[in-house]
Amino acid sequence: MQATTSLPTGQAAPTGVPRPFNEAQRLSTLREYQILDTGDEAAFNDLASIAAAVCNTPVALVSLVDADRQWFKARIGVDVAQTPRDASFCARAILRPDELMEIPDAAKDSRFSQNPLVTDGLKIRFYAGAPLLADDGTAMGTLCVIDQQARELTPTQCEAMQALSRQVMAYMNLRKLASQLAHQSSTDALTGIWNRRAFDLRLQEEWSKHLRRLAPLALLMLDVDLFKSFNDSFGHPAGDVALTSTARILSQPLRTEDFCARYGGEEFAMILPELDMNAALLAAERLRLAVEKAPWPKRPITVSIGVSALVPRADANPSTLVARADRALYDAKASGRNQTAQFKDWSHALA
Structure with a gap:
């Protein structure tokens, strides 16, 4: 006999069913x-x-x-x-x-x-x-x-x-x-956030998704300022604590759809879906201030942030976002660090 597929979906047995003790x-x-x-x-x-x-x-x-x-x-x-x-x-x-x-x-x-x-x-x-x-x-x-x-x-x-x-x-x-x-293979062992491998995969996924939607996609590159001197002054264990704390601060204000990863060393990357440049700059500035105002036990920690945003095109690829954010990060550090800078163009020079 063939089984019917017309199963009731909104009725309950008259007496219900007891729950397990655990x-x-x-x-x-x-x-x-x-x-x-x-x-x-x-x-x-x-x-x-x-x-x-x-x-x-x-x-x-x-x-x-x-x-x-x-x-x-x-x-x-x-x-x-x-x-x-x-x-x-x-x-x-x-x-x-x-x-x-x-x-x-x-x-x-x-x-x-x-x-x-x-x-x-x-x-x-x-x-x-x-x-x-x-x-x-x-x-x-x-x-x-x-x-x-x-x-x-x-x-x-x-x-x-x-x-x-x-x-x-x-x-x-x-x-x-x-x-x-x-x-585990996609998680940074020190900070507990996503690692570079996970970042690369997620960026490709978001690029493809935003390409279909013709929606803006933003990327932040963040670098802990003068981290080498921090390690030299306080030792690598203290540096590890600082990186872990930075990762936690950066992750706290994120939306569910945002993605934060340790990109390498003292550098972090953040994917911000559906944000244009103006919205991404506001988000980046909130992150920068959150790090700056945190109660650091050894000495103040700050970050420099490069921001890029665009609507993906079929004739480009995700590395475009990374390269632009990296260039903007260079500008932020060259401007004195603890800065947020947006990508303008490849010929842009510091005033």
């Missing part, structure tokens, strides 16, 4: 995987397909139980991406994380007989869900199979479902590890 921890652990609302991935789809084939069911899901919904990372036999948590079979399955929950006939089970997924939509009769367990035993959701005919799994099928659920978690853990490694 619900806050469970949701926090689920968030760490950064998997909710992500796109299709073959590994998860393949495991759901195998589960459906092994159990001979028209529907199989990799279901993750969020605060108020169950969201499907993989789905065989249905098209919707989520349903309300209070109508979810999987929300009950995670209450017993150490066992597979099997419902031979949901229409005869008092917990589910009035559930909208039983009375309408899929008209579920059979359900079996193997909890997906994080390393600490917390249940993230289930690998489940569904049928519109009452039935039971064989012992071999039960074992297969539990084995496949472990494989789903293995992929989730690999995915999480890959994300962590990617973040």
Whole structure:
């Protein structure tokens, strides 16, 4: 029998579903995987397909139980991406994380007989869900199979479902590890902000995005003034503290869409989407003053800032922004440091 896709999206089971005793921890652990609302991935789809084939069911899901919904990372036999948590079979399955929950006939089970997924939509009769367990035993959701005919799994099928659920978690853990490694490779070890590699990738992304929109894109290059003499006077450990503090000050006033990175040494770079030159100059001046007015323990720290902004063109590339901001930074330092300067033109000379 073909599974329908007309699942209810706004109804709840009459009695609701109890929450696990460790619900806050469970949701926090689920968030760490950064998997909710992500796109299709073959590994998860393949495991759901195998589960459906092994159990001979028209529907199989990799279901993750969020605060108020169950969201499907993989789905065989249905098209919707989520349903309300209070109508979810999987929300009950995670209450017993150490066992597979099997419902031979949901229409005869008092917990589910009035559930909208039983009375309408899929008209579920059979359900079996193997909890997906994080390393600490917390249940993230289930690998489940569904049928519109009452039935039971064989012992071999039960074992297969539990084995496949472990494989789903293995992929989730690999995915999480890959994300962590990617973040580490893109993060500056000293300051904790983005590094040059991450900056280059983000600048290319923003350039392409703004080229499509014909929107202005701004870039700031910032240099800590006289940093070598600071290191000479107070030592490299104090210099490291100064750089870390500078990174924190520069990051505080940022908008969500802005991007701050350590470009190299005592130099920082900042991408400011959707800002023209005037707006970028105002932002740069706020940053300069924030650094200047900070309570520095050794001696005052200041920064010089070069500003460039343009609407990307197809016949140019992101390095144009960097080169212009770098030229403006040179002018800011040549003007006496602790200055904000904008790019004017390549022939511009200091007065």
